[in-house]
Amino acid sequence: MANRWKNTLTDRDVTDDGVYLNRRHIIAGAAAGLGLSGIGQSASAEDLEPTSWDDITSYCNYYEFGTRKDDPSKYAHMLTTEPWSVKIDGMVDKPGDYAFEDIMSKMTVEERIYRFRCVEAWSMVVPWNGFELADLLELAGVQSDAKYAAFETVNRPEEMPGMRYPVLDWPYVEGLRMDEAMHPLTIMATGIYGKDIPNQNGAPLRLVVPWKYGFKSIKSIVRITLTDTQPPTSWNKAGPREYGFYSNVNPEVDHPRWSQASERVLGTGLFARRQDTLMFNGYAEEVASLYEGMDLTKFY
Amino acid sequence: MTLSDLINTGLRRIPPWTIYLASFAYAGWLLWLGIDNRVGADPVKALEHQLGEVALYLLVLGLAVSPLRRTLGINLLKFRRAIGLACFFFVACHLLVWAVLDVQRLDRVWADIVKRPYITVGMAAFVLLLPLAMTSNNVSVRKMGAAAWGKLHKLIYPAAILGAVHYVMLVKGWQVRPLVFLGVILGLIAWRYLSKLPSRQSATREIL
Numbered sequence: 474m475a476n477r478w479k480n481t482l483t484d485r486d487v488t489d490d491g492v493y494l495n496r497r498h499i500i501a502g503a504a505a506g507l508g509l510s511g512i513g514q515s516a517s518a519e520d521l522e523p524t525s526w527d528d529i530t531s532y533c534n535y536y537e538f539g540t541r542k543d544d545p546s547k548y549a550h551m552l553t554t555e556p557w558s559v560k561i562d563g564m565v566d567k568p569g570d571y572a573f574e575d576i577m578s579k580m581t582v583e584e585r586i587y588r589f590r591c592v593e594a595w596s597m598v599v600p601w602n603g604f605e606l607a608d609l610l611e612l613a614g615v616q617s618d619a620k621y622a623a624f625e626t627v628n629r630p631e632e633m634p635g636m637r638y639p640v641l642d643w644p645y646v647e648g649l650r651m652d653e654a655m656h657p658l659t660i661m662a663t664g665i666y667g668k669d670i671p672n673q674n675g676a677p678l679r680l681v682v683p684w685k686y687g688f689k690s691i692k693s694i695v696r697i698t699l700t701d702t703q704p705p706t707s708w709n710k711a712g713p714r715e716y717g718f719y720s721n722v723n724p725e726v727d728h729p730r731w732s733q734a735s736e737r738v739l740g741t742g743l744f745a746r747r748q749d750t751l752m753f754n755g756y757a758e759e760v761a762s763l764y765e766g767m768d769l770t771k772f773y
Numbered sequence: 774m775t776l777s778d779l780i781n782t783g784l785r786r787i788p789p790w791t792i793y794l795a796s797f798a799y800a801g802w803l804l805w806l807g808i809d810n811r812v813g814a815d816p817v818k819a820l821e822h823q824l825g826e827v828a829l830y831l832l833v834l835g836l837a838v839s840p841l842r843r844t845l846g847i848n849l850l851k852f853r854r855a856i857g858l859a860c861f862f863f864v865a866c867h868l869l870v871w872a873v874l875d876v877q878r879l880d881r882v883w884a885d886i887v888k889r890p891y892i893t894v895g896m897a898a899f900v901l902l903l904p905l906a907m908t909s910n911n912v913s914v915r916k917m918g919a920a921a922w923g924k925l926h927k928l929i930y931p932a933a934i935l936g937a938v939h940y941v942m943l944v945k946g947w948q949v950r951p952l953v954f955l956g957v958i959l960g961l962i963a964w965r966y967l968s969k970l971p972s973r974q975s976a977t978r979e980i981l
Contacts, residue, residue, distance in 0.1 A: 528814035540948045542813065593945070595815055640946040711946050730889050730943070732881065739814040743807040747877055 523586060524597040526666050528740045533673045534591065535692055536640050537626065537633040544635060545673035551632045552693070554677045563623075563698035566614025573677050577663070579612060580604035584667070585660055585681070590722045590754045592686035592708075596736040601681055602664030607655045615651075615699060622654040623647075623704030624680060625696040641707050647691035648704035648718065649682065652763055658683055658756060661694075684753040684760045686720045717773035721764070722754035726773045777846035784848065792855035800824070800866055817874045824867035829940065829954050831860035832933045836961040843968065854909050857929070861906040864899055864936075891942035898935035901928045933958045 535545040557573040582602050590596045610622070628644035630636040636643050653659060662681045663670055670676045675692025682689050688708050698704070708716035715729050724734045735747040753760050764772070774782075803823055806812045812819035834849075835856040841847045849856075872882045885892045905926055907913070914922045937955035944951055 524814070532814035536946070540944070540946075540950075542815070595818070597814075638949050640948055708945075727888075730891055732885065737815060737817055737875070742810055743816040743820070743874060 521586075521588075521598055523600045523666075524740045526668075529597060529599055529665060530671045530674060532597075532739060534593075534687065535635075535673055535675070537635045537643070537645065538673065539635040540638075540640060546671075548634050549672035549676075551634070552627070552629070552672045552676070553632060554672060554693075557677045557695075559678070559694055560696040561610075561613040561698075562696070563700050564616040564619035565610070565699055566616065568613065571613070576609060576612070576678075580608055580661075582663060585662075585683075587658075587681060587683040588751075588754050588756075589681075589683065589687055589690075590736060590750065592688055592716070592720070592728060592733075594728075594731055594733060594736050594750075595739055596748070596750075597739050599681075600666050601660065601662040602667060602670075603660040603662035603678075603681065605657055606659045606661050606680065607657065609661055610654065610697070610699070615655075618701055619699035620651050620701045621699070621704055622649050622651060623696075623698040623700055624649075624691045624694050625698075626691055627693045627695045642710055645691060645707045646704065647680070647689055647706050649680075649689075650703075650763075651699075653682065653760075656760065656763070658759055684722060684756040686722055688716070689720050719764075719769075719772050721769065721773070722750060723752060723769055723773065724750040725752075726770055775846070781846070781848050784852075787852075789852050789855040792852060792859050796859040796862055799827070800863065817870065821867060821870045821875055824863050824870060825940070828860050828863035828867060829936060831856055831863060832929075832936060833954070833957055833961065835860060835929070836933060836958065840961060840964050840968075858906060858909050861902050864902060868895075868899055891939055894935050894942060895939035898932045898939060901932035901935065905929060905932070930962050933962070 531546045532542045533545040534542070535549065538545040538548040555573075558570045559573070559576065560568075560570050562568040582604055584600055584602055586598060586600045588596060589599045606622075624647045626645035627633075628636075630643075649659070660681045661678050662675070663678050665671070665674060670679065672693075675690075675694075678694055679692040680690045680694065689706075703718060706716070706718060706720075708720075709718055722733070727733050733750055736750050738745060738748050751757070803812075803820055807816040807820045810816060812823075835853060838849045838853045838856070841849060872879075876882050876885060886896050887893070905928055908917065908922065908925060917925070934955075937951065937958045940951040941947075941955055
């Protein structure tokens with residue numbers, strides 16, 4: 474099942490972790506006539522250069538730990554991620570609690586370097602490690618009448634201080650149409666830069682749907698339910714006018730409060746130019762056919 | 774000697790220009806941190822938010838001058854103009870960072886002001902602050918007459934409310950911090966009406 478999707482970003486696009494972390498020094502060194510190889514490397518990666526580990530793991534939206542970008546990295550250590558199991562139920566042949574270790578022993582983990590576009594109009598490039606959601610769902614046996622997959626984030630107010638505030642209707646829930654869930658681009662991520670995914674980024678396993686706004690990629694999943702009715706999604710419940718069920722990255726459909734035509738690329742500095750946002754976040758070739766005949770301004 | 778006397782004695786030794794100096798220094802420091810890439814992954818937003826938040830703190834402080842004096846006897850009157858102008862300075866920086874570093878294009882700046890309610894509200898607050906900042910000098914007070922000047926400067930109330938509403942509107946969901954700001958600002962304004970209303974004359978005397 475895995476490897477059906479051909480990654481257009483290659484290993485060459487990944488800045489070595491060490492090089493990245495030292496980039497500031499490399500650039501400083503280059504100015505003094507040193508470290509020219511470092512400059513060459515970053516130039517070859519150009520605009521698809523993965524964001525640094527530090528930026529990816531310190532700039533997070535995980536409102537269960539607080540609404541400030543640095544709250545998750547400050548408080549997410551409180552979350553216990555071992556043991557972990559995912560309940561898979563609904564329209565599957567083998568419903569039940571699937572232990573994280575058992576899942577991992579059966580899955581093929583690969584690296585997927587994906588663009589990540591937040592609904593707040595910033596973006597990153599993340600080198601995820603994970604497996605295709607389709608493989609996990611097939612492990613449980615997808616029944617033919619299942620039309621949607623519903624997801625739920627762990628619900629532990631005692632370990633998640635942001636849950637003291639009713640910013641959203643806890644627990645966080647998300648959903649995909651079945652063809653979206655089974656699409657080879659859709660992965661369950663378990664790592665970043667080859668390391669275990671940090672709690673603030675959704676440990677131990679989270680969804681990643683790269684052609685949709687980041688909030689669709691629900692974190693720290695404890696339950697997946699296959700249904701024949703469209704499941705509720707947290708942001709849609711909080712503001713249906715602003716966050717539709719699909720939430721596909723679409724430069725032509727603005728968020729009511731801000732334009733989605735362009736994005737700020739994180740880690741590029743104070744004076745960096747905004748970048749034009751690509752249709753379906755750059756994955757139009759792979760996913761546009763899923764939405765053929767749909768009015769995307771209506772199904773946003 | 775009461776605590777408020779002690780505080781007032783201490784305050785007497787601080788000249789108001791220290792507020793201007795601290796404001797310029799802090800804004801410059803923030804800009805430097807941004808240039809030096811030390812404010813996290815998204816320096817534009819970090820700067821934008823920090824400048825806006827400082828402006829809100831100064832708004833609250835400015836609105837608290839009268840209540841503090843009347844309820845606790847702490848006298849910050851001589852700092853009020855500096856607080857107000859510093860607030861305007863941070864609002865202007867906030868606006869500049871948004872327009873120049875964040876949006877980056879003049880046509881989009883205008884489109885956003887017209888199209889995005891939270892930006893419209895923020896811009897309205899800025900526009901209300903403009904005449905206040907321009908008349909925050911002794912010449913203007915003399916030319917306008919104290920009563921008219923005092924009346925004009927009541928624009929700070931709608932401006933403060935719009936500023937807080939701008940913050941509430943721009944975040945995703947109902948978040949605590951912006952609501953606290955809005956609550957405190959509404960409370961400080963309500964205090965003026967709920968407490969024995971200072972007559973226009975005594976309000977004018979305060980300003981002078």
